Amino acid sequence: MPLVEGEYQFACTECDEGSVQVLHGPDDDDEDCEPQLVWEQCEDCRGEGIVYVDEKEAAEWIDGGYTPLRSPADA
Numbered sequence: 655m656p657l658v659e660g661e662y663q664f665a666c667t668e669c670d671e672g673s674v675q676v677l678h679g680p681d682d683d684d685e686d687c688e689p690q691l692v693w694e695q696c697e698d699c700r701g702e703g704i705v706y707v708d709e710k711e712a713a714e715w716i717d718g719g720y721t722p723l724r725s726p727a728d729a
């Protein structure tokens with residue numbers, strides 16, 4: 655899939671390949687219910703594990719020490 659000019663891809667920092675662990679519970683109605691971790695789709699990358707940013711935002715990511723998975727220069 656060719657990137658649009660100015661578009662960069664980074665691995666999402668909020669999740670593990672598109673999934674995030676979320677703590678559920680305990681349920682107020684059930685005292686025996688233990689809180690548990692469940693996997694949910696990451697909202698930042700919509701479950702893709704990859705975020706797409708424009709050039710300006712990419713510069714901030716790179717400043718923060720992240721390396722783009724893909725950049726327009728790779729195309």
Ligand SMILES: [Zn+2]
Binds near residue numbers: 697698701
């Ligand atoms: Zn994510």
